[in-house]
Amino acid sequence: MVNFSNVTFGYQKDSPAVRNVSFNIGQGDFTAVVGANGSGKSTLLKLFNGLLKPSSGSVIIKDMDVSSVRTSVLAKHIGFLFQNPDRQICQNTVRDEILFGLRCIYDDEKIINSRCEAMLSEFGFNPDAQPFSLSRGERQRVALASLLAGTPEILILDEPTTGLDYKECMHIMSIVKRLNDNGTTVIMVCHDMELVLDFAKTALVIDKGELLAHSDVKKLFMNSSILNKASLLPPQITGLSFRLGGKYSDIYTVEDMAQRIRTEIKTGRE
Amino acid sequence: MITVKNLSFTYKNGNTPALSDINLEISDGDFIGIIGESGAGKSTLTYTLNGIIPHHYDGDFYGAVTVNGMDTFENKPESLALHVGSVFQDIDSRMVASVVEDEILFGLENFSVPHNEIEKRISETLEAVGIADLRRRNISSLSGGQKQKVAIAAIIALKPDILVLDEPTGELDPQSSVQIFRLLKKLNEENGMTVIIVEQKIMLLCEYAKKLIVISNGSILYNGNVREVLRNIRELEKLGVNVPRTVTLCKRLEELKACGNEICISIDEAENLVRRITNG
Numbered sequence: 001m002v003n004f005s006n007v008t009f010g011y012q013k014d015s016p017a018v019r020n021v022s023f024n025i026g027q028g029d030f031t032a033v034v035g036a037n038g039s040g041k042s043t044l045l046k047l048f049n050g051l052l053k054p055s056s057g058s059v060i061i062k063d064m065d066v067s068s069v070r071t072s073v074l075a076k077h078i079g080f081l082f083q084n085p086d087r088q089i090c091q092n093t094v095r096d097e098i099l100f101g102l103r104c105i106y107d108d109e110k111i112i113n114s115r116c117e118a119m120l121s122e123f124g125f126n127p128d129a130q131p132f133s134l135s136r137g138e139r140q141r142v143a144l145a146s147l148l149a150g151t152p153e154i155l156i157l158d159e160p161t162t163g164l165d166y167k168e169c170m171h172i173m174s175i176v177k178r179l180n181d182n183g184t185t186v187i188m189v190c191h192d193m194e195l196v197l198d199f200a201k202t203a204l205v206i207d208k209g210e211l212l213a214h215s216d217v218k219k220l221f222m223n224s225s226i227l228n229k230a231s232l233l234p235p236q237i238t239g240l241s242f243r244l245g246g247k248y249s250d251i252y253t254v255e256d257m258a259q260r261i262r263t264e265i266k267t268g269r270e
Numbered sequence: 271m272i273t274v275k276n277l278s279f280t281y282k283n284g285n286t287p288a289l290s291d292i293n294l295e296i297s298d299g300d301f302i303g304i305i306g307e308s309g310a311g312k313s314t315l316t317y318t319l320n321g322i323i324p325h326h327y328d329g330d331f332y333g334a335v336t337v338n339g340m341d342t343f344e345n346k347p348e349s350l351a352l353h354v355g356s357v358f359q360d361i362d363s364r365m366v367a368s369v370v371e372d373e374i375l376f377g378l379e380n381f382s383v384p385h386n387e388i389e390k391r392i393s394e395t396l397e398a399v400g401i402a403d404l405r406r407r408n409i410s411s412l413s414g415g416q417k418q419k420v421a422i423a424a425i426i427a428l429k430p431d432i433l434v435l436d437e438p439t440g441e442l443d444p445q446s447s448v449q450i451f452r453l454l455k456k457l458n459e460e461n462g463m464t465v466i467i468v469e470q471k472i473m474l475l476c477e478y479a480k481k482l483i484v485i486s487n488g489s490i491l492y493n494g495n496v497r498e499v500l501r502n503i504r505e506l507e508k509l510g511v512n513v514p515r516t517v518t519l520c521k522r523l524e525e526l527k528a529c530g531n532e533i534c535i536s537i538d539e540a541e542n543l544v545r546r547i548t549n550g
Contacts, residue, residue, distance in 0.1 A: 037415025
């Protein structure tokens, strides 16, 4: 589905932001991209859909080389949700915002209108609302709905929950999870390791523009040397499990940890 | 010292009050975390502490806010800024310089900090925030998280008595977020700086803040010691607060007599509790 082969990209010639990165992502994967601020995560995302073209190496998306395919063609396959919805929203009503993206992809007004109505109904939007009068969470949902209207096979999310409260965050993530369950490939930059653990299956760990690891998420959170090198911290329960070690190893949820503690106390009493 | 008395504020064209009858006393040296869902009134409350409300937003303002004895209705934000430093959410629109060190310099010169002290303040602050290597970088070339650190540095360099921060770590990676909280703790403990911070990273906030204020629909729902507020876990979860998972774990273990009604807000505390109750 996605193949990065020895990809290097630099905004300036002498200091590449992404250095010699290679990996494969399969259809239906949910991959988190994690790493320190300025490590090159957002740059890496922009290489997926041709917003940036590699200086060397190749990015192949669904058998298309992004260096030779127009970004507008890639947009039919890849939905890209920016960190800040205000960089994306450009229309005065929610309906017009959704129609704008659809008209960039489809020519048939019947399809355009029916997709738009489907998204308005699915997200429960007031179609005449002005996007900029909505809360940050609502604007993020409008931006997401505009992307999903085009039924992309690959969804790229750049810190989709920044600035959202937990309820709004779960609302966005439940939509993303449902899409992923139905086969959409998801690639998400995220600083919230609890969310990464709860939703992603694999993680690309980026450090100073290089790929430090491409790992199963649970394995990553048990690897303290990679976590430290990439300025990451494990989710609380995973961190507790790692500290306690032994019988508490490989525990990732509150329920499992509580159950293990109860068992240990019971065994001790016996 | 900040005193908020019977404060209500409704934005012009707003249908309902953004803040309703808020009463608060914030002492010198407090470290307060403000949490609540989006639209609850958290940012609005911070705007009332530095005079942005009522001076820069139109609306109906009732009650009184005094900061170090200055009434915010009678004193403009530029006068209050000598006491209250503010780090806002929307960083891009607040940056005034094109190079990192000039962004820090701008505030220092405006505050008439003596020239022989300026260099020291710039280098100390950049070091403390962990961005000494970005000193001569163009701000437009920085990542979102790096810009956030510059915004924090620019305010901390001014050494205000009171620091008000609205989601200052939103775009920061986990270790950088911890670094900022450690710095705030140091400023609070060593310099006596009062810290008031709106934050969605509740787990981190609970580890560092001394008190929590929970706002819902413009009113204060809880105001007290962090652990005492976290005891209301069910109500907080209903409000959509992402309670630290170590607190949820403690609640799950409440039926175990050995656990008592302890509330663990960090991995360290949870580790100690588990080792103690399992004799491990």
